[in-house]
Amino acid sequence: MRATFFSYQLEFKQPSGTSRGVLRRKESFFLQIIKDDLEGWGEVGILRGLSADDIPELETQLSWTATNIHLGLDELFAANEMFPSIQFALEQAFSHLNNGFCHFPSDFTSGTSSQAINGLIWMGDQRFMIDQIEQRLAEGFKTLKMKIGALSWDTEKTLLAGIRERFNSTELEIRVDANGSFDLDAAVKVSGYLSDIQVHSIEQPLPAGNNTDLAKAVRLMQVPVALDESLIGLYSLEKKRQLLDDVNPPFIILKPSFIGGWSGSNDWVSLAEERGIKWWATSALESNVGLNAIAQWVFTKKNTIPQGLGTGSLYTNNIPGPLEVIDGVIKMGKDVNQGWDLSSLRSNLLKQ
Numbered sequence: 633m634r635a636t637f638f639s640y641q642l643e644f645k646q647p648s649g650t651s652r653g654v655l656r657r658k659e660s661f662f663l664q665i666i667k668d669d670l671e672g673w674g675e676v677g678i679l680r681g682l683s684a685d686d687i688p689e690l691e692t693q694l695s696w697t698a699t700n701i702h703l704g705l706d707e708l709f710a711a712n713e714m715f716p717s718i719q720f721a722l723e724q725a726f727s728h729l730n731n732g733f734c735h736f737p738s739d740f741t742s743g744t745s746s747q748a749i750n751g752l753i754w755m756g757d758q759r760f761m762i763d764q765i766e767q768r769l770a771e772g773f774k775t776l777k778m779k780i781g782a783l784s785w786d787t788e789k790t791l792l793a794g795i796r797e798r799f800n801s802t803e804l805e806i807r808v809d810a811n812g813s814f815d816l817d818a819a820v821k822v823s824g825y826l827s828d829i830q831v832h833s834i835e836q837p838l839p840a841g842n843n844t845d846l847a848k849a850v851r852l853m854q855v856p857v858a859l860d861e862s863l864i865g866l867y868s869l870e871k872k873r874q875l876l877d878d879v880n881p882p883f884i885i886l887k888p889s890f891i892g893g894w895s896g897s898n899d900w901v902s903l904a905e906e907r908g909i910k911w912w913a914t915s916a917l918e919s920n921v922g923l924n925a926i927a928q929w930v931f932t933k934k935n936t937i938p939q940g941l942g943t944g945s946l947y948t949n950n951i952p953g954p955l956e957v958i959d960g961v962i963k964m965g966k967d968v969n970q971g972w973d974l975s976s977l978r979s980n981l982l983k984q
Contacts, residue, residue, distance in 0.1 A: 633667040635701035635725075637676070637694045638981050642919055643948045658917050658947075661694060662977055663721045665701055665729050672729030673974065674721035675922035677889030683916070684865040684890065685715040694718060709895070713867055720893030724925045732969045733924060733953070740931040743954070746963035747931050748938040750775040750807060755782040761791055769798075772959035775805040775832075775938040781813025785822065792829055801830035805938070812839035812861060820852045827854035833883055836860045843878040850881055858883035860914075863900065864890050872903055884909060885940070889916040894929050901933065914940025920953040927955065927962055951977060 642658045661676035676694065678686050685693075693715050697708055705726045712718040727735045739745035751773030753764045761778070768776055776795065780788045795806060808831055814822060819837040826834060833856045838845055840861040850857045859881045866872050876884070884904055886897045897913065904911050913930050915923050923944050930939050941962050944955055954964045954971035965971065 633665065633702055635663060635665045635698040636981065637661055637663045637698050640977065640980050642950065644946055645948055660919060663698065663725050664981065665725045667729060670729055672725040673921055673977065674725030674728065675918050676717045676721040677916045677918040677922045678717045679916050683717055685717050690715065716892040716896060717889045720889050723893040723895065733972060734968045735925055736928040736932050738931055741928060741964060741968040743964040743967060746961035747927060747941065748960060749942045749962050750777045750938045750940055751942055753778040755779040758783065758787055765795060774960050775807065777807040777809060777940065779811065780808045781810045789825060796829040805832045807832045809835035810837045812836050814838060816845045816849055819849055823853035823855050831855050833858045835885060836862065840864065843875065846879045850879055856882035858885050860885040869899060872900060876903055876907055876909060881909060884911045886911055886913040887916045888926050889918060889922060897929065910937065912937045912939050915943045917943055919951045920944050920955055921951050924953060924955060949976065
């Protein structure tokens, strides 16, 4: 058995009116395991500036992991505790080696069932965001997630009001994601308007790290708080318990590439459900390889909350596969092992 890794640049589609500051490309790494005539692929889904393992040592650790692939999944997983994106790639690659792309056999992988998801509205100027809102609504989404905190609050209020004037809360669920852009006083003030227009929840209203203020936000804000970035970099069960007990959020959001893959996500699910905390999962802008791995895992949890897994159509050079998004759900257009085209990955591997 041998393994190698390489980087891959995913290129974002750029619609007309795209605002400055909108992402142009997203770097992923891929891990390939070869055993006899079989191969296993896993995606190292880091996001620059956000992942805990976006550090200079990442590629050195990836090289060490590939060189020592003979140690097997359990030992390598433990050795990569500080590199959650590598942990997830290892889980995917070893599973793919043994099972193909069918990581968790289910009605989802056979194409007979689907998973509800939200439509994502990127930050940008007002015209850019309005265009996106119109597109997501036309695509049949019943839940929208809108980034806030980048424009003036008056502009963002106008955008949110425009959505709610057209669709009431029973017709369309609205979530907002602040990415830690408010302080406590501003977050509490903003929450009053969000409550008035019946917003479902607000992700990470305050920056991660200050659990005391986050706990106050949970108590004082008039809409439910969902923690996202606060989960990043917490590796031990003790620290995970402490966050949930200190803050007691109504929701947490799981990005497997940020929190140790399926195993790390399962830890968070268990701890959350013990405390009556609800959760949903989102992608970290992975390609279809990583997105497939997340979607299959989510389906096994029988979680009816719309998940954040509608990112596969963002790229001009995504890895072709059977995942489809139709009318606000993600599903397999074919059997999970059909329709994959890994030629771009293999070509990229040969170049490096």
